[in-house]
Amino acid sequence: MLWWISQQLRMGNAKSRLGVVQKLAQSGTAETKEVLEFALHDSSVEVRTAAVQALGRLKSKTVVEPLMGLLRDPAPEVRAAAAESLGFIGEHQPISALVDLLRDQVPLVRAAASHALDRLDWQPASASDRVLQILAAGKTSAAASLGADAIGPLAELMRSGPAGKQLEAVRTLGRIEDPQVKTLMLEALRKEEPAICIEALGTLARLADESALGPMEKLLASDHAGVRSAAVEAVSICGHRKSVPGLLKMLKDSSWEVRSTTARVWGVVGDPAAGDDIAMLLSDADRDVRESAIKALGGIRDRRALPALMLAMIDRESSLRSAAAAALRRIDRNWEGNPLVRQALPAIKLALNHPEYWVRHSTSRLFAKLKVSPE
DSSP states (O other): OHHHHHHHHHHSOHHHHHHHHHHHHHHOOGGGHHHHHHHTTOSOHHHHHHHHHHHHHHTOGGGHHHHHHGGGOSSHHHHHHHHHHHHHHOOSTTHHHHHHHTTOSSHHHHHHHHHHHHHTTOOOSSHHHHHHHHHHTTOGGGGGGGGGGGHHHHHHHHHHSOHHHHHHHHHHHTTSOOTHHHHHHHHHTTOSOHHHHHHHHHHHHHHTOGGGHHHHHHGGGOSOHHHHHHHHHHHHHHHGGGGHHHHHGGGGOSOHHHHHHHHHHHHHHOOGGGHHHHHHGGGOSSHHHHHHHHHHHHHHTOGGGHHHHHHHTTOSSHHHHHHHHHHHHHHOTTGGGOGGGGGGHHHHHHGGGOSSHHHHHHHHHHHHHTTOOOO
């Protein structure tokens, strides 16, 4: 009977050969071992994978050597199946080969090797092997606890892993305190994936290294609004006063997110050079942009912003009116008596006829607070 099955494996098409192997796997007898080993050399990936899995279920020491040969199979599915089967059999002989497989280019294979090694109760002999095991198991973030030893494998994953894993690698590298991290973050800035650039910018902002300013400023021209916004934040932190010219133009960016972030960081930079441009944002259509502009003017504390903030006191959003009052107090605790606020009264008076009730109401209250008649 086995002779006839062997003939079928030689003569049938891939589909029929796969069926033969699957039937043999169901029998689960040691007598099928020789035929299944013959199927390990089949031209079909599916047939070889099925044969590997079937041999693994036999749990026989005698199939370890043939399965170890499949750890170098050109098909990742076969390599992964071989690793899983070897772990299932439980012999320690393949451990060294499975450790090497932790460096495989295919995540599926690395994961299978890691699972097999866990089944074999393998303990890494070095920190680098431990990192490889963690990464192969998909626990990228846990590698940060190993510090500098994890940098090499994480850098490799950042450069050649799947997009999602590249992002995880960049995020994990950002949690490691080591001088090499800055260089790797600068490399990550050249990635096309926006999320990776944003993550790298966040780490560089935390490091606050002025030498990274040039590469980060290039991303102010990115096509992705999220990247531009993150670049604005990072540049403002690392560049301080030097970043003023590059950030000034970002107040007119097409994205509300970028305008809002830029206005917000100006309040931290504290440079009055952008006062007029920020004041223009008080009439922006986006609520968050207006709020950032109000807070920025309060942070800059330039009294020339008082008239503009007076107009924000009649914003249609109550929370923004409160923010404007707080900003006015930061600039001048006695702003009600400052002559500069009177400059805004003609424009504020027009709001008495605004179609929205709360704008009209806020305008009337403001005139009362200033003890000025709107007539």
